[in-house]
Each structure stands twice: as structure tokens, then as C-alpha cells.
Amino acid sequence: MDLGINGKRALVLASSRGLGLGIAQALAAEGAHVLLVGRSGDKLAANCEAINALAETQSKGGKADWVWGDLSEENFVESMLAAVTEKLGGIDILVNNTGGPTPGTAESMTAEKLETFFPQMVLRVIALTNALLPQMKAQGWGRVLTCASSGVYEPIANLALSNTLRGALVGWNKTLATEVAGSGVTCNMLLPGRIHTDRIEELDAANAKRLGKSLEDVRSASVQTIPAGRLGKVEEFAAAGAFLCSQQASYITGTMLRVDGGAAKSL
Secondary structure, eight states: OOOOOOOOOEEEEEEESSHHHHHHHEEEEEEEEEEEEEOOOOHHHHHHHHOOOOHHHHHHHEEEEEEEEEEEEEHHHHHHHHHHHHHIISSSSHHHHHHHOOBOOOOOOOOHHHHHHHHIIIIIHHHHHHHHHHHHHTTTOOOEEEEGGGGSOOTTTHHHHHHHHHHHHHHHHHHHHHHGGGTTEEEEEEEOOOOOOHHHHHHHHHHHHHHHHHHHHHHHHHHOOOTTTBBOOOOHHHHHHHHTTTSSTTTTOOOOEEEEEEEEOOO
């Protein structure tokens, strides 16, 4: 299927590795010009080199650029706007993706921790989206894809900060989707279950330490809760994201798509 995004311009946050990188690669494979963002210049440069080399072998391969960016910095939104103008010349697709906060219980969730992670996981995501929306609305076409976590529909133990802050984006996304639907802009959320990334490796190690169990036992117990019987692949998650950014997904907005191997117990 041709997703109809050849030549579209996409900004993908937190794309030096993991899920963000996977979505950037999937969009570029469909012919999009992607701008990768992250805090590791070496990784971003290597990722762009690999994407551009692969694009040369594909009939509709896009291209990639990168820019250093840290969501914890106060000038993050302004720097992203400047980068979009300089490197993309405009915007069609925004992929909101952020790193995860530290593990912990709800009782250990202090005001200081909320003040640390709220700006980078919620405030600047909303501010950047609002800053880029006028361009999308003016051209009558745009995609806002916000990656969150399965914790927004089924809270994850010992990830109280993530459950809380990512949950705030659910109400925001649905409200925004309703407001801009008539302008040709869609707003959707993509929710990963247990996708095999470095982040999952880190969380499994933290849980093993917390529970006093071996890493192998923690991983085995986790996989047993997934009907598919395995962890998801980044490529599978990214393919779903690319579709939600496509021309074919024009009538899908205000939704949350779970990519979790059937792990959710809710309807």
C-alpha cells in the first residue's frame, strides 16, 4: 500500500533510538523528509546516514536530517520551530515522542518529580503542537501523532509518574482532535505495550531489582501476560505509526491505537 506521504515533511521527537527512530525510519521509507531530534548527535548523525543510504536503493525513499534537542530545555519549542523552517521548510507531520520518567510508586511521586517531568512530557509537547498547527491548518493537511504508553488505559505498576503524565495527554489529544478535524488535521495516539527496546530492558532490570528476582524470571513472567506470546518489534509499532500519518488514515482522528499483542484486559 502506498501511504501517500511521499515528499511530506515530518518532525519526529526523541528519535535517536527506540520507538521514535523506528517511526522516523518507517516514514522515510514511504518517501517522507524526516527531521530526527534527540540529545545524542553521534547517534542522530549515524541514524540519518543509514536512512539516507537505504533511501538511495528504494524507489520512494525519503531523506533524513537531524537536530539536537532536549525537551527539558526551556527554549525547546523555539529551537524546533527554527529547525523546521531551516531544514524542512515547513511541516506536515509531527510525531510527539518523549523519554520515560523514573520508575516509582504513586506515594513516592513528589511535587519536585512532577515539576521536573511535566514540562518535558506534557507542557512542551502541547506547546510545540500548538506552534506548528497553524501551518498544517493553513495547507489543509496535517498529522499529529502522539506516542504514549499502555499505562494510559491500564496503569503499570511502579510507573506512577508515567501513568499520570502520559494520561494527561489523552484528554488533550481527544479535545484537540475534535477542534481541528474540519481543517484536514488528524490527531491520534499510539500506545505501545511491551515493545523490545532499550527502555524495556531498563525497566525489566529495575523491576528485577525491586522484586528481588532474576532478570530472566521477570522477562518470562511479562511475556506470559501477552496473548501473542512475545515482545513486539519496533518495526511493527512503527508501521502502525506510519499508517496513522498516512493519506489513507484521513478519517481516523481522536483515537488511541494499542500495539500490545493483545495484552490489554479492557475492551
